[in-house]
Amino acid sequence: MTISSDVATFDLKQALAPNRLQGLWKMMTGFRLIYVMATLSLGIAAISKTATYLLLRYFIDKVLGTNAPLSKLILVGLGFVGLALLESGFTFLSGWLAAKTAEGTALRMRNYLYDHIQRLSFSYHDKIQTGELIQRATSDVEAVRRFFADQAIGLGRIVVLFIVNFIAIAKLNWSLAWRSVLVVPVLVIISYFFFGKVSKRYQAYQEQEARLSTTLQENLSGVRVVKAFARQDFERQKFEEDNWEKFLRGRHLLFMHSLYWPSSDILAGAQMLGGFVLGAIMAIRGEITVGTYMAYSGMVIWIIWPMRNLGRLIVQMSTGLVSYNRVAEIVKEEREALDVGDYQPQGPYRGEIVFDHVSFAYEEGQPVLDDISFHCLPGQSVALLGSTGSGKTSLVNLLPRFYDYTAGSITLDGVELKRYPRQYLRSQIGIVEQEPFLFSRTIRENIAYGVGRRISDEEVFAAARAAAIHDVILSFPDGYNTLVGERGVTLSGGQKQRIAIARALLRDPRILILDDATSSVDPETEGDIRAALRRLMAGRTTFIIAHRIQSVMNADQILVMDKGRIIQRGDHASLMAEAGPYRRIYEMQARIEEELADELESSVD
Numbered sequence: 001m002t003i004s005s006d007v008a009t010f011d012l013k014q015a016l017a018p019n020r021l022q023g024l025w026k027m028m029t030g031f032r033l034i035y036v037m038a039t040l041s042l043g044i045a046a047i048s049k050t051a052t053y054l055l056l057r058y059f060i061d062k063v064l065g066t067n068a069p070l071s072k073l074i075l076v077g078l079g080f081v082g083l084a085l086l087e088s089g090f091t092f093l094s095g096w097l098a099a100k101t102a103e104g105t106a107l108r109m110r111n112y113l114y115d116h117i118q119r120l121s122f123s124y125h126d127k128i129q130t131g132e133l134i135q136r137a138t139s140d141v142e143a144v145r146r147f148f149a150d151q152a153i154g155l156g157r158i159v160v161l162f163i164v165n166f167i168a169i170a171k172l173n174w175s176l177a178w179r180s181v182l183v184v185p186v187l188v189i190i191s192y193f194f195f196g197k198v199s200k201r202y203q204a205y206q207e208q209e210a211r212l213s214t215t216l217q218e219n220l221s222g223v224r225v226v227k228a229f230a231r232q233d234f235e236r237q238k239f240e241e242d243n244w245e246k247f248l249r250g251r252h253l254l255f256m257h258s259l260y261w262p263s264s265d266i267l268a269g270a271q272m273l274g275g276f277v278l279g280a281i282m283a284i285r286g287e288i289t290v291g292t293y294m295a296y297s298g299m300v301i302w303i304i305w306p307m308r309n310l311g312r313l314i315v316q317m318s319t320g321l322v323s324y325n326r327v328a329e330i331v332k333e334e335r336e337a338l339d340v341g342d343y344q345p346q347g348p349y350r351g352e353i354v355f356d357h358v359s360f361a362y363e364e365g366q367p368v369l370d371d372i373s374f375h376c377l378p379g380q381s382v383a384l385l386g387s388t389g390s391g392k393t394s395l396v397n398l399l400p401r402f403y404d405y406t407a408g409s410i411t412l413d414g415v416e417l418k419r420y421p422r423q424y425l426r427s428q429i430g431i432v433e434q435e436p437f438l439f440s441r442t443i444r445e446n447i448a449y450g451v452g453r454r455i456s457d458e459e460v461f462a463a464a465r466a467a468a469i470h471d472v473i474l475s476f477p478d479g480y481n482t483l484v485g486e487r488g489v490t491l492s493g494g495q496k497q498r499i500a501i502a503r504a505l506l507r508d509p510r511i512l513i514l515d516d517a518t519s520s521v522d523p524e525t526e527g528d529i530r531a532a533l534r535r536l537m538a539g540r541t542t543f544i545i546a547h548r549i550q551s552v553m554n555a556d557q558i559l560v561m562d563k564g565r566i567i568q569r570g571d572h573a574s575l576m577a578e579a580g581p582y583r584r585i586y587e588m589q590a591r592i593e594e595e596l597a598d599e600l601e602s603s604v605d
């Protein structure tokens with residue numbers, strides 16, 4: 001299709017405009033001509049319809065009752081057929097062109113949003129709800145699509161039919177013409193004000209719908225917690241309350257609608273009836289011909305009857321405009337610049353990292369890291385140990401520039417981190433997140449994720465072996481082609497972590513970050529992984545976050561953190577030599593293990 005090329009290039013940011021209609025117009029870039037053609041087709045269709053009535057008039061007045069030759073009759077007959085074909089053909093064409101515009105614009109919007117959302121910063125994603133983003137990228141885009149496909153074109157149709165038929169009637173008889181549209185201003189005013197009210201109700205209804213789907217979504221993803229705490233009744237009640245509220249709002253909306261329809265129908269009906277009667281009287285008095293009367297009674301329907309839809313269209317268009325705003329809000333958000341940086345590094349980095357009085361806060365005024373300084377040589381391993389919430393994850397997340405530090409300086413190979421393009425940093429940092437996420441794809445795809453080149457099986461196996469997960473994968477029915485998640489195997493926490501480790505290793509990173517990467521792995525397996533890592537990580541800089549002393553004791557440098565500060569540092573031997581938190585943690589863990597061993601022994605006896 002032709003649109004695929006603009007999908008890639010069209011920047012929705014260009015469509016941002018303070019005026020929503022203007023914004024929608026800009027959004028149609030590349031389709032405007034098609035849309036104008038759709039409107040023109042609409043006009044041709046309307047003119048053909050009106051011409052049919054005029055031909056009818058001619059037929060009644062000038063052909064019928066005269067001794068017209070057969071050839072004239074045939075000609076008129078052909079005229080009717082031709083006009084009918086013309087009308088249906090152009091009606092179809094206008095619908096098709098409008099649909100093409102609408103589908104094309106929506107396709108482009110969805111693609112753009114999907115791409116855009118992925119490029120927004122971590123802080124943005126921390127704040128916004130996933131459900132909200134999904135709603136905007138789907139149902140709001142859908143509302144904009146309908147705006148182009150049905151509503152704008154529908155409104156155009158009403159206007160075109162009105163103009164064409166009114167002109168035609170006015171040409172036939174002016175006094176009949178103006179009397180036939182007396183009710184139109186009233187209909188327009190009623191539609192406008194009445195549906196201004198309904199529009200608010202509609203918004204309220206949609207908000208409630210969004211609330212209901214959030215409730216549903218949360219319950220489904222938290223279904224284990226709900227069951228574990230036996231809160232089904234509470235959750236059901238909450239859902240029922242939300243659902244009831246939606247019902248009430250929906251009922252109110254329908255009530256308003258049911259008030260509108262009869263009144264607009266009565267008005268439109270009365271107007272048409274009045275017109276018929278007036279026309280008939282004029283025809284009887286001989287002021288207009290019978291043919292004119294017949295043509296008139298056909299055309300007046302097409303002036304008045306479509307007007308009834310005006311109110312509905314105005315409401316629906318306003319939802320389209322609201323949705324444009326909701327989409328524009330996301331589009332406005334600044335993307336995280338990936339390849340911008342005034343330092344263009346040549347080749348891979350060595351991995352020397354210096355933190356110098358670094359502070360960081362997610363929210364202003366709530367420091368999470370405070371005055372952090374340390375020096376890590378290329379190839380060294382740094383371990384972070386500390387209570388939960390002490391800022392370990394926050395510290396390592398500064399390295400790939402997931403977040404930018406607020407004070408102090410971090411240098412990588414002597415160059416300030418903020419000068420590196422994010423893309424470059426991330427391409428050489430392997431990170432095993434605290435809560436690794438695996439896609440619903442095969443295990444192999446998950447391990448090879450994001451490497452950016454063809455990977456041989458051997459490489460995948462080697463990474464999996466190092467992460468002590470190779471044998472486990474082979475024991476699955478489809479081996480490396482086993483699907484992860486809903487349609488495939490359900491992995492344990494430790495298995496997920498080990499696949500995430502394999503994924504990080506396969507990237508062959510200069511810097512490896514293991515954020516609590518072995519917390520769900522048993523000590524024995526963890527030992528295997530540690531041994532493999534030691535071999536693999538020779539010459540690479542490694543950050544290890546762990547709660548178990550065994551996981552950190554071999555590190556070149558151990559930083560003990562508390563409340564965003566480093567409270568103790570050194571290697572295992574030097575830290576054991578001083579009385580402090582590290583030795584306390586060590587002794588506590590040793591004591592717990594002894595007690596466990598004792599209990600095991602006594603239970604065996």
Ligand code: CTP
Binds near residue numbers: 126362386387394
């Ligand atoms: N925090 C925040 N916004 C985030 C992430 C964390 O405000 N997006 C806050 C947390 O509330 C916490 C502090 O930052 O008070 C430090 O969090 P983190 O670095 O994640 O702590 P860790 O030391 O990694 O804790 P854990 O051992 O539990 O992983």
Ligand code: MG
Binds near residue numbers: 393434
């Ligand atoms: Mg953490």
